[in-house]
Each structure stands twice: as structure tokens, then as C-alpha cells.
Amino acid sequence: MRIPLDYYRILGLPIQATAEQLQQAHRDRALQLPRREYSEAAIAARKQLLDEAYAVLSDPDQRQAYDANFLAKTYELEPDRPGTSSTTTPAESTDTSSDPYTPSVDIHDDQLVGALLILLELGEYELVLKLGRTYLGNNSSLKNGRFGEPDIVFADIILTVALACLELGREQWQQGQYENAAESLEAGQELLLREGLFATVRGEVQTDLYKLRPYRVLELLALPEESTTERRQGLRLLREMLQERGGIDGTSTDQSGLNVDDFLRFIQQLRSYLSAAEQQTLFEEEARRPSAVATYLAVYALLAQGFAQCEPALIRRAKLMLVRLGSRQDVHLEQAVCALLLGQTEEASRALELSHDYEPLAFIRENSQGSPDLLPGLCLYSERWLQEEVFPHFRDLAQQQVSLKDYFANEQVQAYLEELPNESPNSNGWAGSSKVETNGQSSSTRNAGQFSNGREVGSYSQPPATATRLQQSVESEPRVAPATRAVTTVSQLGQVGAEHTTPVPSNSVPVTPPSSQRPASGIVARDGNAHNSLRPAALDHSGPPPRERSRSQVANGLRVPEPEDLPPRRGGEATSTSAKKSKPILLFVLGLLGLAALGYLTTKAFGWATSALQDSRGPKLEANQPMISLDRPLIAVPDPEDTAQAAAGPLTKEAAQTVVQTWLSAKAAALGPNHATTQLNQILTDGALAQWQQQAEDDKGSNSHREYRHSIGSIDAVEMSDVDPNQARIDAEVSEAAAFYVNGQLDPSLSYTSESIRVRYTLVRRDGRWLIREMDVQ
Template sequence: MDLPIDHFRLLGVSPSSDAQAILRKLQSRCDHPPDQGFTHEVLQQRQVLLQRSADLLTDQERREEYEAALLQLSETHPDGTVGLDLASSSEVAGLILLWEARASHEAFQLARQGLQPPQAPALGSGREADLTLLAALACCDAAAEDRELRRYEVAAGLLQEGIELQQRMGKLPDQQAKLEQALQALHPYRVLDLLSRDLSDQQAHLRGLALLNQLVSERGGLEGEAADAGTAQLAQSDFETFFQQIRRFLTVQEQIDLFGSWYEQGSEEAGCLVVFALTAAGFTRRKPELLEQAREQLVLLKTPDLDPMPLHGCIDLLLGDVAEAALRFGSLRDPDLKDWFADHPGDELAAQCDYCRVWLERDVLPGYRDVEPAGVDLDAWFADRDVQAYVDRLDRQAARQEESPTGSGMPDWLPLLDRPVSEFPEEDSVPAGEPESVTPAWTRQLPLGTMSRIAGAVVAALVIALVVQALMRQRTSSPRSEPTPIPVMPAEPQAEPSAPQATLKPEKGTVSALQPLTADQPTDDQLQALVQAWLDGKASALAGSGDPARDLASIARERLVERVRAEQAADAAAGRSKLIEASVTAVGPVNRAPQRIAVGAQVAYADKTLGGDGQVLEQTEPRTLSLTYVFGRDGKEWKLHDYIPGR
């Protein structure tokens, strides 16, 4: 065979070495043969080849002729490789010397060829054993060289060839296991190699995605719960560093798909990354529906070490839900973050916007191939036409819930809201006979016939309550001319007899005046009185006697007052009125700040809607509702800013 090596490399000496240095090297090589398990015969042949090279290089005349021949070959064949002719009996020994000379790639390929027909050795022969062992050793070293040069996929290809060869030979299970371990350890580097290539190499990119998915699945998710410390390619800390490095080679959509599949397989960290990827995609593409998906995903996460409130707050803010965002930011766990908000020079909303901007730039947008993390512009976000349309649609849905036909403003308990959002028209449609200028959003969206059908299931309970109350008070007046207020009966027996019960509302036009609340730190009783005054004023207005501007101006912000006024006008235009019984039975603090207070309240509630002829159109049976009331300080006065179902 033609061995691609010269005498200097075969012996391991420099072309400038003298005879004494060559002899010393010969002695060293003969005294230290490879000890990996080659046969005695091939090691003897190896020693003969070393001795032959040393004899030539120590003979001055022969050495000069050889060096002249090397020089001539380099001039006539500058790209050629010098070789040595070997007899077939010395082939394996020559390949061992080639491998020792760090020509591992050539040694592996030649050994592999020697094991295949028509050169395949006899089964069970020493030549077969030596070639099989040499192929495994040369393959492992060649792959290590490629790995050092960061040719990870080339190294993986060599290892796969070596494993297949060892499987076919079936002689060296220990060597096959070493090759498999080397291939497994190469897995993360292959992912990095394939994903970092130009996107024009689509096949390589898809292969990298598949390998990444396989790697994470084998580890049991991003947490590495299934990774064995003895067999894992990377320790968890190293894997996290590796993962951050490769994320920038993935598009945001690729990350959404990958993280979503890993979350479905049980990785909670992947669920967090889904939230970030959806937020990044939604913000950069101006698709708020993706932020809505991120918010829904965030609710599903079960990560006790993660405080979801800042994330919830930022997403709520981007979706235009300022009141809900304020509640989220008011429920922070991190004391340092609380101090940051308290020390912010601007108002509460300005602090939230600044935090959201930094959150997007630092935590959300970096780490994607197709997303630019710099230059977050919240003004441009809210000025976008698609964003405005989506936020308006959310507002209309919220308005339909808050301004439900019962007049309670408590949407979570009304049968109407069992209907999916898809059943409601996106554009307002005004029923005949209802002026658009005074018709609130929910009445423009829903025909009165629909609202009448909703009330049928709960009529009997309130009729009975009305009769009992009439008998107790021995009232003789007709409910057609002056409706009798309905006492709120608890839906279930109270656990403690001393628990406060709902009280009767004042008669028409007798809403008691409430002095503006100006205390720096209002007590729970003062806040409860403010909530009760709001409920009384709203009930009086919807009964057709009260004036929202007069009764509610010192209690609630203008936006809420206008909402009640619009509902009152809509009822008047439709020839109906509402009798509402709502009494605050308990309040408890949720969050307190110098300019904002949120309290949770239990409200005993019942209502009915009457037509122009005094007939009951709809009614809600007595029940206890849980709500959160948000108060803000307008100048020196505390006023109701918003109310939200739930606590």
C-alpha cells in the first residue's frame, strides 16, 4: 500500500535532526509501543518499519538522495503528498505509525477500507482485530481534532461512521461505548454549530432545531430533571449558559413553538419563556392578541419562586388595562422593587410605564434572531391602529360585563356572560327606538329580548322575597306606583350570627349626603362608608329618582359617574327601571399606598328590572359578591377609581 507519510514523520523527528538524535528517537519509540491491545505480531512489524526509517536517515548518502527526491517532488507536485510504499504484510503496522503521527483522519479511513471487501481480512484473524481496534482509536482522535477546530458536525459524522463500523464488527464493545459517549458529549456543540449557520442553509438549521428538541427532551426539560450526573452532556449551570448562547440564533416564532412543546411535556421554565416569547412577538409585530395569549399562559404557570405580579402588571399595561395593572404592581413581593416604585419621581402610571419599558428592553426582547431589543417606544405601541382597535374591543367587552342588564356592574356572576365572546358583534348596533347618544355599550350590543330571556330562571326567588317583605311591613301601596325596596337575604346561612346583614335602602330621593373623604390614611370604616355611598347613589339613580351628578360627584371619578348616567338614560329611553339592594357587609385591605388604596369587599346583593307597567322583566336572587374597590386621591379627596370582580 501507499502510506501517506515520509520517513521523518513516521519516525517522529525533524528534518534537521542529526544521526544521534534519530537513534535516540528510535530507541524511545521501540521501548514505548502502543498499549491499547494490538497483537504482538503487528507491534513487531511496527518496530521493523521504524528501524528501516532510522537506517535510511542515519546513512548520510542515502539521506541526501532522499531529501533531494522530496525537494523535487515538492517542486513538481506542490499540492501532492509524499508517500511510502509498504508491502501488504506491513499494512497494519504502517497504519498504526500513521495514527501515531497524528494523521488520525487518514488512519481511520484507510483502516475502514481495509475492513471492507475485497480487502476484508479473515474472520477471527489478528489482522481483523488490529484493524478494528485501530479504526476505533483513530476515529476517536480524529473527532477530537475536529472538535478542537469547532467542526462539530464533521466530528459527529466521523463518530457515527465509527460506531456503525464497530457495530458491524461486533468485537470491541468498550471501544464502541467510548465512541457513543464522545458523540453524546458532542450533542450541544452540534446544535450550536448547525443553528449558528446562515439561514440560507435551511437544512442545517432544521437539523439543529431537531437536535435541540432532542437534547432538551432527554434532559427532562430545561430544568434537567431527567439528566443523570454521570451521563449528562453538560452540568445544569453549563447548560443554562449554552442555552442563552443559542437562543439568539432562533427566531421568536421558533422559540414560541419549542417552548410551548417543552411546557406541554412538563417544563415550567419553558412555560415562563413562552410568556416572554409571546410578549416579544406581540410587541414587535404590533399584535396585542399575542400579549393576551401571554397573559393567559402566565395564569397557568406554577412557579413558587417567581413573582408573577410585575409580569402581569406589564402585560396588563400594554393591553390598556391600567386599573388591573395598578393592582398587580400594588401586590409586589420584592421589597426593593416596592421601594423603587415608592421613590419614583413621577406619578404611579409614569413609574409603571418606566418599569415596563425597562422590562421589555432588558428581559423580553433580547435573545431572538429576528427581534431588535433596543428602542422600546410605548407611545408608538399605543398609537398603532391595530393596537388601538384591539384595546377598544377589550374595553367594549369589559363594558358589556360592567354594565350588565342587572345594573350591578359585577360581571362574573351573571348568566349573560356565559356566552362566548365570539357571539358578540365587534361593531356597535343600535336597536330601534334607543338613541345612540345615550345608549351604553352593553345595550347597543345586546337586544332587549335576549336580556329578558336571561331573567326567567331567577324570578321566583325574588317574588317570594318581595311578598314576605310586604307582609312584614304591612305596606298597602302599589308596587306599580312606588316599588318597595327588597331586603337582601343571604344565599346561605351565615356561620356567625353576629355577621352584619344587608340593610334596606333609603326611600326614593333620600340618598344621604356624604362628606368628602380627605383623611391621609382613611380607616376601613371610612372606606366602607364610601363604597356604601357609591352603591346607594347608583341604586337611587337606576331606580329613576337620583341624580348621579349630585349624589356621586364627591364619591367617584367622572368616568364612573358618566357610566351610571348613561345607564340611567338608557333605562329611561327603554321605559324601564331597576331596584337594587346592595349592602357592604365587610371590607379588608388589599394594598395601601400614599395615593392609592385597594380594599376587598363582601357585598350582599339582589336586584330586579321593572318595565314601564311595573312588571318584573329580570331579577337576580340574593347573593354575596366579592369585589375589589380601588380608590385614588384626587387632590385632597379620596374617590372611587374602579371596581373589579374578585379579591
Template sequence: MDSASSLSLPLSYYQILGVPPQCTYEQVEPAFADRLAQAPRREFSAAVRSAREHWLREACTALGDPVRRELYHREGKQGLLLDSSHAAVGLLFLYELGEYQTLIERQREALAVADQPDTRLVLALAHQALAQEAYRQGNLTLAHLEVEEALEILRGGDCLKPVQQELQTLLKRWRPERILQLLAGAADPPSPQRQEGMALLAALLAEREGIEGDGNDQSGLSREEFVQFLQYLRLRLTVAEQQELFEREAARPSPAAQYLAAQAQLACGFTEGSPQCVRRARGHLIKLVQRQDVNLELAVCALLLGQVEEAQKNIERSAEEQAVDYIKNLSQDSPDLLPGLCRYTDLWLAEEVFPGFRDRRSGTYTLKAYFAHPEVRAFLDDPQPAPAPAPEPRPARVIASGASSGTIEPGRLLTPVGAEARRRRANLLSPQAWSVAAALVAIFLLGSGWLLTQRQSRPEPAPAARPVAPPVQAPAPIAAAPAPPQAAAPTATAAGDNQPPTDAQIAAMLKNWQTAKQQALGPEHRTAQMQTMLTGSPQRVWQQKVEQSRQAGEYWKFSLKDLKIEQVADRRPDRVAVTAQVTEVANLYTDNQLRPSRSYDRPYRVRYSLVKAPAGWRIEEMKVLL
């Protein structure tokens, strides 16, 4: 056989069958049957499938008979020499053995011998496997490069469009984490990685149709998970980046982006002495005033523009009694409310606005410095036309609890700041719980920059925090300042923040997990609910199971018969260990054909370790017991 038209691979018959050299003759036939049942992906051609069966059968024949095995050893074959028609099946055997790096090293040689769709498919799958391993190890850059290499291989042969789409979907599922990684580096000067991160973010928002949108970006993120992503994203963005981003998003229009754009413009205007930025912030806020009480923000803008009378009108318009009382108390000896508003502005910007920007968190900025800026002095010395007054807000309408209007869940768009800010604000908040129907309370919190999770005592006097405003009809964007969230958590926390879950709540959680499992391993492989219920190792393991099932063209149909809690141990407010018996019918389908040999109808016992996360209870560990 001409070596230029053949491929030599380090494969023995033992490796092909997946048995050790010490195996008995009786072990060979069952190993052959198992390997034959492990069919390759359906995208491989009939020729490769047939060649694979041929080599498996030949290995079984050679190793299953004492005389033939002796002959095989005597010949001393050190590998397989395959011509172009069988090269792809040899590569497939290496892939099934997990020899991904060996495959990559032979990539150029393999394509020179047999440049066929089957060859390109197995090489692309090797890159995909390496990508998934890199992802599990937290190396998103390498994972991204491996998937891109897999796509390049398939595009080079202009083949296997469905597999290309699958790889594109994988990149999009990893895209949020990739964005966070790219934007974690230095922001000044902007690097190519940072520019790539911002471009990916723009594409993601476009596919989701904005912050409040319902578009499918193929990331698998639920609305709550997307909100958590935005929480961490803002910590990595500068004022300039947030200005550009949220100004663009506000044009959709997006009430959420409108408020965030106002925050970015205020942060820029105050720290850089730019009244024009403050005026743009005021313009965004005026568009929101009909939906929500943003009068204190407007009062701050008016103060920075030197419009004291307008600022006073905004304060009087505000329905936030505690904050207004604080401002008035500090202004008792003054003919106007200027002293209290100045103190409120300094603290509000320092503790709630600037922490949301990576390049403003560590600086010290004051009203004195702002008004001393030459551009501000020139602006104030030049007579300005009287600003158009903000329209009177319409009465907020209450939405029935549980209504869905494309809103963002309250309390999710958050950016935490220091403990001191939490202590100061904790004693000033209204004790009323948030209404779930107050759809965009979260947007104010994203601008404000922190989430108060429990009430604490106040160590020193502080400005009155802004009480939560009445619930509004979606898409009303802004509520004032946060009150402690007391609504039920997404899973089960009705027993109270400091109380361990009851048996009934644990049973409900585990039944929810069974539903999530059915969705993840079912025909559509929907993982959104699964991702919200798992954390740590189980989340990675089950995501891998789903991916393997999808690639193999498999899915399960589960029917839960019964779930019994046998034992609850180590019951604590933030952790609990549970042993349960699950009885279910599980049918496996491959290429829409039932596989009775791998289906089952029986009970089994599982030990779960449940931990309490900010978004509710999650499964941290699970182990099937004998």
C-alpha cells in the same frame, strides 16, 4: 505478492523507529525501546500488537548494525509492501507518525485489502485526530463531519462498540458549541442547519431533564457553564423559536421555562398585536405568583389586555417599592396609575425584554402602535369576561446559605443589552446583595436581558427599577429585577472587585487547580472543575491531555505534599503572575498497572498567569520552570 491483495505504504525503517536517517548506531536501540513502550490502544488485537513488535524489531536489527544498514540502503527499499495480515500494522505506523491525511486518502484501498476491525479502528482514529485538530482551530462543522465519518467506518464493520460510544461522547461534549454555531446563521427563512441546531438543543435539554435538571447530557458542562451557554443561546433565537422551545420546556414543569415562555409570549403579543399571546403570558405568570413576586409583569399583561382595574390591583400587590413609587409619581395628576404604568411598560419591554430576542433587538415598538393594531382593537371592542385574579403570593421562605435544591445559581442566566440601559437602571437598584439561596433570580435576569456588575450614576430620570425580592425556596422561579451581585465569586474574589487577590487567595486558587488536575487525569477523567479554572491555551492543552490519557487507558494518582508561593509579580485587580513550588507524588497507571518508570516524587516550579473572568479567576498561562 499479489498487488491486489497487498498494500504498499510509504514507510521506511527510520520512520517506523522514529529516528532520522543520520542517526548513529547507538541511538537505534534506545529508540526501539521507546517505541516498544508506546503501546497502541488496547482495542487493537493481539495479532496487530505482535506484528508491530515484529516490524519494530526488524527495523532495529537492520539499522543498528553497520553491515545490515548498508545492505538496507543498497536494496533501496522505498516503502513497505504488506499483505492483508500485516496491512493494519502498517496503517498503525502511519497513524503514530501523524500521517492522518495519508491514511484517509488510502481508506478505500485499505479496506479492500484488509477489511478487519483493526483496519477500521486505525482509520476511525485518524478521522478522530483530524476532528480534534479542526475543533482546536474552531472549525466545528469539519470536526463534526470527521467524527461522523469515524462512526460510519466502525458501524460499517459492526465492530468496536466501546470506541463508537467514545466518539458519540465526543460529539455530545462538542454539542453546545455546535448548537451555537448552527443557530448563528440567518433565521429567515429557517435553514436545514438551523433546524438541526434546534433538534440538537431539544435532545440536550431532554438529556439534562430540563433547564433546572440534573441529567447527564455528557457535555461536561457544570450547571454554571450550562447557564452561560443559555445566555449566549437566547441571543441567537427568534421570538417564535423561544415560544416553541420554552412552551415545551414549561410542560415538564419548569419554573424557569415558565417565565421565559411568558417573556416570549409577551414579546410576540406586543410586537405583533396579538392579545391571545399576552393572555398566554399571563397564564404562565399566574402559575409562578405563589413562588415569587411577578405582580408587575402581571400588571403589564393586564394593561395590554385593557384591564386597567386588574393592572392597578397587581401594582398595589407588588412588594417592589421603588418601581411602584416610580409608577405612582408619574401618575400623580391622574385618577389611576395608568400614565406611570404605560411609561414603565414601554421602557421595560424596550430595554429588558426585546434585547433577548434576535429578531426584536433592532425594532421600535410602542404602546401606541400596539393599541392601534386591528386585532387589538377588535379584542378590546369585544367585551371580555373578567379575568380570574392572581392568587395572593405566599410568604417567601429563606433557604440557609449553601443549601442545594437543584437550583440555578443567581445572576448566571443573563443576556447583556446596551450600556444606556445599564446606566438607567444602576441608580435605581437596591444596594442589598443577592442571597445565594435566592435560587432563581437568574431566571428573571435571563428574561430581563442584562447583568449589572457595578453601580453607576444616572445621567437622566428613568423609571424605577425593580428591587430584588426576598429569597425563596427552590424551585421558586423568579425574583424581580437584579441588584448588584456581591457574593463571593466561584474562585477567590473576597478582596473586592477592584482589589488584587491576596497571597492566601492565590494559594487557595492554585490548590483548587491541583484538585481539578487530580480529577481530570484520575481514573474517571472528570473535567468539569478543570474547565472552570482554565482559559485560553491551557484549557485546550489540558483537555487534549485528558483525551489522550483516556484513549491510552491511562490515569494518574496525585498526592499533593506542599505548595509554596515563591513570588507574586504584576499584581493587579484583573491579572497577576505567580511563581510557585509544587511538591507532589504522581503515579501513572496503564490498564490499572503502575508504571514506575514514568511516575515521580519530586518538587517542581511553575509560573502561572492568572486572569480575572466574569465567573472568577482563571489560569491563562502556566509554564514549568527548570
């Protein structure tokens, strides 16, 4: 039989090769053995073909005759032209050598597997597939032993075809043909699975399919909207990856080779290929795991879709989802935008007061000059933020123009805002960092009961602003360039305090083709802005309050506001009025105390008289009296010296366990249905105490609560400060699950199942008690 090869190609040489080159090529090819899965018969057949090619080309006379025939065949004209001849014998050739102008050589039947192996080594993958499948489809020619031992030959051909599929898939992968690559790999895998052969090769194919998956997702999702089936396939592959990883910020593996950082950048890259509705469905599902990143992305999708479609109900859902993030991260700027779009201007102002994003705040204040509030600046900022940082991440909104004026003029929006029930400023779960680091000193952050632009908020509720009022603010806003967005990015969720983000290289193509046969490590985000880069997020389920994002005195070129820069407290009249009212109250309290003392003395006197009368009659003991010994107390009374010594001594592991358990119990009570905050004072101090008291107040105002299930896995470390014996640190593993209820109804999107995390608690000892001052998720 004849195969479409020539002796020069068998040795991997050009026709001009010298005798020395022929000898070296033959030696090298003979030493380069094929994969160990091949049979001895296949390896021997390959060597026979190498030896035959070298024997012909190393003999000058044979080589001259072969070259003449080879050149005539290569450059010969059409058969019907004069001077042409053909040396092929189609009856003896393989199916693929029907082209009379393709060089070919005669081989013995038992050399077929060797010839296929050489074609594979030469990169003729499609030719190998065509030839190999021909013989696999006609098993009768193999079973009669024509090509050698049937079982051995069959296995060798299966292996060669599977390897051709593997290499062809890798070649197509390098060329950016990701779906074609997947089809080639899946064909090889299916063949091996069907025959139950070569598990090692099957593993290699499966590994490449896993690594190829991110590229396929991007290629499929980038197709036009009309390609419904293909885009649905892309979403299915994406959900498989998310399931295997345990979520967007999960730590399990999907075998793609992407670590947490790479995968977050991959998610950021594919967002521009998804519509707002697709992102809303996807990320709301992922937020239920729970996932801080998915919750934040779901908020973006709800905001974008709610604004674009003039559906404030979606924006209100986004606002509720921010409640959970607000307890761990500074998302007050997003909360302010949500409140604005819902016409809740007082809540928007209060959220701005709690925000630590100073650059946007400076922009908002600058563009609100001459106005009694920050509404004009916030309107301008919100419009620009939606246009430049929200809409571009949705394929159906990227080219759409943002107009707050048109949004508030919409009749559907007006009707919803007018019917929206009044909500107190505390009803939306504003919760932020408890302090700001300024020159290394911590200062308490103004809470909800403080002031917004010189006006006290938190003591009353204001109805939502009408669409007309907001339209006037929009129309009167100055048109200047907005400040750079400094709002919380997805990368900061769960890493409270992290200031750094990794810039993502720009890329105009869907994916970056791999430089080698390994995929996905080259995937980068299309958006080159640092604020859009994604970093790993470790969601804190144990409930430590958010660490404030520490800032130096100069942050991003802007001076961090000092206390004197903040709006002044207008409380003079309230203080004097309160002093006038305090006098009659004090007299009333003193009167009550006097009556109580008189009653106590009367009761004691009556008791003494009764006791004296009973003594005169003799003692009367009842049966079953407790066995009380007069030489020792009923209960162990601690020695005052021992107590003082323990209070002043180092923190033990048992005491650390008690501290953590006390905190978890206090948290469950404060954020539970009764919102009992009394226990917080017994375990928290400084900023942590103010933070969680505010969180409990916010939940109570929004008619929401949480039902927790806590457990302490272990106390891993207890360390005392080398400088101050009244300071210590606890490293503990804590598990927490929570069911979140709003208006008595369970909200699955804000609830989460049990998950173990490591938390570091910073403690301070005051009045003989260890109190938690700060918490940090490791």
C-alpha cells in the same frame, strides 16, 4: 509495497537527530504500546518498522546514503527539469503515494497494519482513512491472505480506521468545526456498528457525540434563516437533549457533561439564535412538563411576539401563564406589564402594589409624579424593559424598536382592548409573597383589598383603559434613563428567596471552544448581565406558598420602604359610617338570640312533660337495642389531663403526618371548584394563611380552579425547637399532580403530572394545635 513514510518520521525525529537521540527515540517508541484491542500481529508489524528505521539510521554509512536520497527526493525540482531524478516505483506504491516527491519506504505486505498504526500515531488521520477504506472496499486482497490472517487483518484495519475517525473528530472539534467533527465521529460509529466490533471504542465515539451535541446546536441555530434544513436539525438535537434531561430544569442526564447550572446557561445562550415564534413553540411545549423556567421563557416569547405583532391575545396568554408562577414567585412586575398592555390599569396598579422589586418601583413612582396614578412611570418602564431586556433575546426582534405609542395606536390592538371583557382585579391570579423581612422582622404585605396610590382597589371592577387614555400616558411620560431591572429572573424560579445570581462571562462567539477534548463545560452565555444568568429551578408542585425574597434594610443601594413610606390608608369616613350602621344590626342580632333562647326552653319543657307521661306507663323497649354498658362510656372519652399533656408535649411523627395531610386537603378544597377556604384556618397561620386565602380568592375571581391529587411519600424528619417548645419543623416528601381549569376548560400548559419533592414545613403551636407558618422546598 511502498508507503508514504520515512524512517525519521517513523521514529518521530528530525533529520538532524544525534545518535543518542535516535537510540532514546527508538526505546521510547518501542515501550509505547498501542491500544490493547490490536492483535499481536499488528503490534509485531509496528515493532518491525521501528527496528528497521533504527537499524538504518544508527549505521553511519547506511544513514549517509539514506539522507542523500531523502534530501534529493524532498527538494527535487519538476521531473522535466535537468538534474532531476525519481526513485519511486508507482507500480509498487500504494494509491496515496502517487506523488513522486513524497518520501516513501518499502515494506512487506504483512507490515501493512503496522504502517497504518504508525500513521495513526503520527496524526495522519485523513491518510489512514484513505488507505484503510481502500483495503476495506476491496476485501479480495485481504481474503487471499496476502497481508496476513484475513480475519485478524480486517479487524485491525477496522479498528485503525475507527480510531482515525475518533481522533479526526476531536481535532475538528478543537478547531470549532462542530458539524464536521460530528460527521467524522458518526462515520466511525457507523463502521463499528456495521461490523459489530470493538464495543469499547464505539462507546468512546458515542460519548464524544453526546458531549459535542450542545456545540452543534449552537452552530446550527446560528446559521442564517435561509439554512432551514440545518436549523431544523439543530432544533431536533435540542429537543433530544431536553427529552433526555427531563426538561430545561430536569435532573436526568443527556450525557453532555452539562450540570443543571451549565445547561440553563446554555439555554440562555442559544435564545439569541431563535426567533420569537421558535421560542414560543419550544418553551410552551416544555412548560407542560411542567417547568417553571420554560413557563417563564414562554411568557417572554409570548410578550415579545404579542407586542411586536400587535396581537394582545398572545399577551393575555402570557398573563394567564404567570398565574402559576405567581403562586410561587414574585412576578408581579411582569404581571403589571401584561395588564398594562391589555389596558387593565387597575390590575396593573394592584400588581405593582404587591411587587417587592423596590428599585423598579422607585423608578416608576419617580416618573409618575404629578399623575393621579403610576401609569406614566409604568409605561416608560415597560417600553424600556421590552427594548433592553426582552427583545435582545430574539434574533428577529433584536434590532426592532419598541414604541408603546405605536402599539396602542394600532387598530387591531384598539379593537381587541375595546372588546376585552371586564375583569375584576382578582381575576388574574395576582399572588405574591406574604411578608417582607425588614431588619429581621416580618410585616404583613398589603393584599388585593388594600390601596394603590391612596385609592382602594379590590372592591370594584374598572373597565379596561382605552387605547386613547394609554396613548396619552405614553406621550406624557418623562424621558429619563430607566432604573436597573430587578424583576424576577429565570434563575429565581423555584428558588424562592434566592437573591444571588451568578454573572455569566461575556463571549462574542457562538460557543467557547473546549480547552481539552472534553466539551460543553466551556459553554457560557453570550449575555454578560447577571440578571440574565440562569440558575437551577426546582418547581414546587406541592403548593407551598412562595417565600418572600428576604432583603436587608438596604437593597441594591436603595432603602427598603418602611410601613410609613407606603401610601396611607384612607378609611376614616368608611369607619365612622360603618359604626353608625352597626347599631341597628346589633339590636337585630340580639333579638334573634332572644327568640332562639325562648324556643329552646319551650322545647325542653315539652320534652320533660312527655318523658314523665311515658314513665307513668312503664318502659317500652324496642327489639335489637344496642349493647350499652352502664359502667363505661359508649365511646372512649379522652382524659382532660392526657389531652393537655399531649398538646403540650413534643410533635410526634404520626401527628406530623396528620398536619401535612390536613394541609394538602385544605389546599385542594380552597383552590378546587368550590373555593372552600374554611379549612385553611384550621391548618395555616400568619402569612401562609393570608397568602392562600388570597390565592383562592384570585382563582375564584378569574373563574379558574385546580383539581389536585396528593400523596405523602414519607415524613423524613420531625424536629422540635431547642428554644421554644411551641415551634417545630417537619421535613416531608410530597407528591402532587394538578389539572388547571379556566372557564371550565382544561389548560394543559398550566397543568402538571405527579412529581415528588421535599418540603420543609415550619410549625407553631397555638391553643393546643400545630399550625403551618411557613413552607420551603428543599
